[in-house]
Amino acid sequence: VGDVAVPPAAVTVSTSFHVEQIAVADGVLGILGVDFGSDPLGDFYTETIDFPSTPFSFFDVASTDVFATRVTGRIQVDDPGNYEFRLTSGDTVVMWIDGDPVVINAVEGLATVQIGACNMGAGEHEIVIHHLDLNGDAEMTLEWRGPGETDFSLVTPSPAGTIEDDDDAGFIVDIDTGTSALLTVKLTDVPDNWVISSDGNAGIPAGGELDVTGWDLSQLTIAPASGDLGPATINVETTLQAPDGEVETSSSSFDVNVVPENGIVLDLDLGLGGLPLPLGLGVQLAAQPVFPGEVPAEPAVDEPLEMAAQPLAAQLDPGGVQVLF
Structure with a gap:
């Protein structure tokens, strides 16, 4: 009889776009009447902006007739040059890159495709989308094409794990346990006074450790302490139990980087x-x-x-x- 080690969990941590549902006051007839600076009614994190034309495709509790959406995030450019953005929507949408408008689609009720171009240098760039649906069955898909590329592909968020000071960011944690059962998940080496939350759960790690067993880790939010700038490495510690009862703990890590607020305004x-x-x-x-x-x-x-x-x-x-x- 040999002692067979339990295969460790395969942990993947991805950055995300933040999608928020914004309230629309009665009588609003256009996107300029929506207060996109207000607190959201609901939100979620996603790796792509690709919502089909079906009721509730954006938000489970959204009205199928009238609702507004704010999307924020960062994209990474490795090869500087001219990038084309293709935004497909049946609603009013305005998209900014680093505060400048790049795409505007303002034909309500028709599935239209708008293409805007932006010359970007290497590095991270901030993206913001304001969207208003007045007709129900909303849809929105954002794609891009870089220098020398012939085909468009879905826009993905920057992998850098950047968080602005006095802000938070969403991370999508996927844990593949194979044939084993997941017993516990802990975050370790978390800096002091950082707040970790997800879908109604929240906590401040004690001694750098927080048990997040049972949390929805696909919607993990990290809020660094104010003024705590610079890079940090957070460990994800998983404990698995194999079908034969063997228990094993392993860990993997991901990086975050807290940067100063940039003060970008939307034009x-x-x-x-x-x-x-x-x-x-x-x-x-x-x-x-x-x-x-x-x-x-x-x-x-x-x-x-x-x-x-x-x-x-x-x-x-x-x-x-x-x-x-």
Whole structure:
């Protein structure tokens, strides 16, 4: 009779995009009427932005008719150059890279594809998406194509595990136990006063250790202590029991890096002139992003719509609205 070691669990830790459901007040007819800076009604973490056109595809508790979504995250560029982003949606969507608008889709109720380009240097870049659904059965898919690439692929988050100071970040932990049973999961070597949470569970590690057995580790949130900058390595310790009763503990690790807040603001100087923005009741105006150095186009509004256009034109006036995120 030989003593056969229990194969250790295969632990994979991935970074994620943060998807939040934002409340929409009664009577809101367009995306500029949504307070995307408000506290979310619900949220989750995902490795790709790829939501099919089905009810509740974004949020289990979302209205199938009207809801708003905020997506935030970081993407990693290894080869500097021009990147194309393909955003497919049947709703109003605005996407920013490092605070500048790259893609705007404002055709409610039609499955449309918008492509925007952005010249990016090597390193991490912040991505933000604001989305408003007014018709139900929402969908949203974000793909990109880098220099020299012929095909688009789903955008994936930066693997660097970066967390801004006084913020948090989501990590997706997958544990493959094979034929063994998972007895316990612990996080060890966690820095002092960091807060770990997931789906109603939360804790501050004592002596750098926190038992997260039974937690939904696909939605793990890490919030470093304020001012605790720099890299850290966190261990995932798993204890397995083989079918023959043998028990074995093993560990793996992943890195996080806490960086200062960058203060990026979202540029909402969209101007009027290219892409339709819904006003409600079947009324649509055109709008296009205004990039640094460009002169915004003159409003192109038909005579019957001039009165309805006034509030929107005021909100889209260059030099007007900026949102800190």
